[in-house]
Amino acid sequence: MHARFNFTEIEEHPLRDYLNNEFHARTPIPLRSPVLVTHLAFQHEGLTAQEERENVLRLCQTSACKFIENSTTHMMFDAGNFQMRWELHTEYSSYTFFLPLVAGEPIHPDTTALDSVFPDWLSAIPGRLIVATHIELRSTADVSPESVLAGLSPTSGRQMVVSRIGNGAAWVFTDFMFDNGFSRFLVLDDSLAGRQPGRAVQRLFEIETYRMMALLGLPVATEVGNWLNGAESRLAELMDHIGQANSPEDERAVLADLSKMASEVEHSVARTTVRFGASFAFNSLVWQLIDELREIRVPGYQTLHEFMQRRFLPAMNTCAAMARRQDDLSSRVARNSQVLRTRVDIELKRQNQELLAQMNTRAKxxxxxxxxxxxxxxxxxxxxxxxxxxxxxxxxxxxxxxxxxxxxxxxxxxxxxxxxxxxxxxxxxxxxxxxxxxx
Structure with missing residues (x-):
């Protein structure tokens, strides 16, 4: 009979458990309609993970909390009248609150899952709010899609998004506009099974969060675009000066201006590379999550995919175009600087040859x-x-x-x-x- 293998006899990698826990972390929460879910995301303000954890745990000082998840970068607990999940990400921290409802019980349109949370604690959350989203998950037995569609006014001026997700297992209604500071989604569960409601809610939150995080690159792209217009004009003028240069002194003056422009371009590239890279990464996640929703078009309304193509994709294309223009300008400045340096070097070599010839004559x-x-x-x-x-x-x-x-x-x-x-x-x-x- 073979002896049982003992892990204590070998040396484990110090990150083995951590990596496996991260792999299984942030799983969709099992949800049953009706429920209100509110999601907040705050950009970091220099706080450490431990400081944010301590701030989250203040919610448990006045009530007994039952922890469902508890690690360095994410935490979930049941506070009795609501549940909360906290997650620490690279650029932001997210706070998701869950408030179960009673089937068939009417609620006020402005009610959110935050109504059961201490206002003083909410106002003390560190960072700058970038995402505030509210989802109301209902069953089609309580709220019929037809009644919601009948209540949509075509004269309201809002572009409504209506889609059937999960191959028709649920309905999603939203306009991505802010009401009292929140973007709102209505999800009607028709035949979602198991953890599908939780996955659908989580994907919608992530789409909204990644959409806003990706759009942070748009103001940077606009600023860079204005600067690029002037920089490209200056480069064209410098190229004219290169053609008009009649002496080595003129060429060296133009080369000095090109070197200064090159440093400005590289400074702009270094300043924007991280933001553009993050926007491109969030953009790809948005489209991946939309594909995972498996949408079915509702006649007369836009799907999430179509809405994003018309409103979100142009902004991302602008960021990509500004990044390409910036890289192209950097390459052009480098090429022109190299050409001018070659001309200056050739002139210097010619002068050196003349000097050597004169020295040779003097030596003779x-x-x-x-x-x-x-x-x-x-x-x-x-x-x-x-x-x-x-x-x-x-x-x-x-x-x-x-x-x-x-x-x-x-x-x-x-x-x-x-x-x-x-x-x-x-x-x-x-x-x-x-x-x-x-x-």
């Missing part, structure tokens, strides 16, 4: 002067050396009467000249070796 002249000086030096050394020999011969005449000073001087001149020439060549060779050694 100096060599000829040096050879002339060496020749004169040999003549001078020979002259002075012969004079010394003549003085020595005159002094030695008394010891050697047969010695003629003139003859001795004449004989010494060729020897002195040869020795002087040899010594100068030897000295030149030694200096050349020393110069090669220093190189």
């Amino acid at each position: 002249v100096q060599l000829r002067l040096q050879e002339t000086v060496e020749g004169l030096s040999i003549a001078a050394i020979t002259y002075y050396g012969s004079q010394l020999v003549q003085y020595l011969a005159k002094g030695g005449k008394y010891l050697f009467p047969a010695l003629s000073p003139e003859v001795a001087t004449a004989i010494s001149i060729p020897f002195i000249a040869v020795f002087a020439l040899f010594g100068i060549k030897r000295m030149r060779k030694s200096l050349a070796l020393e110069a090669e050694g220093t190189e």
